[in-house]
Amino acid sequence: MSQQGILYLVGTPIGNLEDMTFRAVRILKNVDLIAAEDTRHTGKLLQHFQITTPAISYHQHNRFEREIDLLLELKQGKNLALVTDAGMPSISDPGYDLVKACHEHQILVIPIPGVTAAITALAVSGLSTERFCFEGFLPTKTKERRERLETLKLENRTLIFYEAPHRIVETLEDFNEYFGENRMIVLARELTKLYEEIWRGTIKDAIVLYTSEQPKGEYTLVVAGASLTEIPELSEAQLKQELYKLMNQGMTRSQASRHLAETSHLSRRQIYQLALEIED
Structure with a gap:
């Protein structure tokens, strides 16, 4: 079985092209394929830095079907770079799904840091x-x-x-x-x-x-x-009510307790004990 490829998360400028790093340019030149949110937008960046690596689209609307193709390329030993239109991939970006899938398939993911708005x-x-x-x-x-x-x-x-x-x-x-x-x-x-x-x-x-x-x-x-001065001290009954709201919105007991501990006079452990008293 051939060695699996690497997915590089390449940060790109959020505006000023001078913010592109030397490492980012080198990686984009050396990978086999670039997955880009908008190939036309990224094409201008590639042209500016004289990067001839082929690019394909990977965005919100095609990410699920494209993910299968990209994982196949990686499993065949090809190295890929993931870029977004601006900034770091997977931050408010569908790249998260591909990164998660790579981890699930034991494919190495390497970040190439860049500017983030x-x-x-x-x-x-x-x-x-x-x-x-x-x-x-x-x-x-x-x-x-x-x-x-x-x-x-x-x-x-x-x-x-x-x-x-x-x-x-x-x-x-x-x-x-x-x-x-x-x-x-x-x-x-x-x-x-x-x-x-x-x-x-x-x-x-x-x-x-x-x-x-x-x-x-x-x-x-x-x-x-x-x-x-904006944060009132809540009673235990009020804390339970807030815990219930947060858990009803999808938070776990631990997450809700951590959230309330930030603004409460009680410790996270004390609030968690209150959360345990709330029925599922």
């Missing part, structure tokens, strides 16, 4: 970088969206979201409802590109700005976590 925006935000959580795109369905924001309302870590320009105002209004108008927020758009803009202020001010100004480009939103 979430970390870039966080670093420049001026908000706390000690503890943060990445939420990506919020659900578009109203019920799911509200449930997600409800679980984040008392989150004291810095929050990072992605958002499309046509949904910015709606998202800011949702933030206003769940996080309050005075919570600090940073809106970063067109990061590393010619018209890069990093705006910092309160959620209230952001709503005023973007209801009078047309949002343009893809956005990364960095929101300050809840302050201690």
Whole structure:
């Protein structure tokens, strides 16, 4: 049996081509095949760096059938690179499915690090970088969206979201409802590109700005976590109620307990004991 190939996760620039690494160029030149979210978009990148490796599409709509083909290529000993249109593959990207499948088939996956919009925006935000959580795109369905924001309302870590320009105002209004108008927020758009803009202020001010100004480009939103004054001390009965809500949304007892421990005066172990008292 021939040795299996390697899947390389290759980070690509989120805008400025000068952010491409020497290692990324070398890997893309040396692999047998490149799986790209959009072959036309990636084609411009390959042409710029004089990379002639063939590329095929791998995206949200064909990932399941394409996964079978790519796994076959890897099992036959070919080395593949996975790229997204911008940033690191598998972050808010269907590449996750292929990476998971490779691990299940004992195929080696090697990361080639690159720029990520979430970390870039966080670093420049001026908000706390000690503890943060990445939420990506919020659900578009109203019920799911509200449930997600409800679980984040008392989150004291810095929050990072992605958002499309046509949904910015709606998202800011949702933030206003769940996080309050005075919570600090940073809106970063067109990061590393010619018209890069990093705006910092309160959620209230952001709503005023973007209801009078047309949002343009893809956005990364960095929101300050809840302050201690915003987090009330819950009684055991209230904690059980919150645990029930979180578990009803799909969290395990352990996950729900860990989540509530972040904003409670009780330890995770104490909250977990309360969770054990809740019937399945």
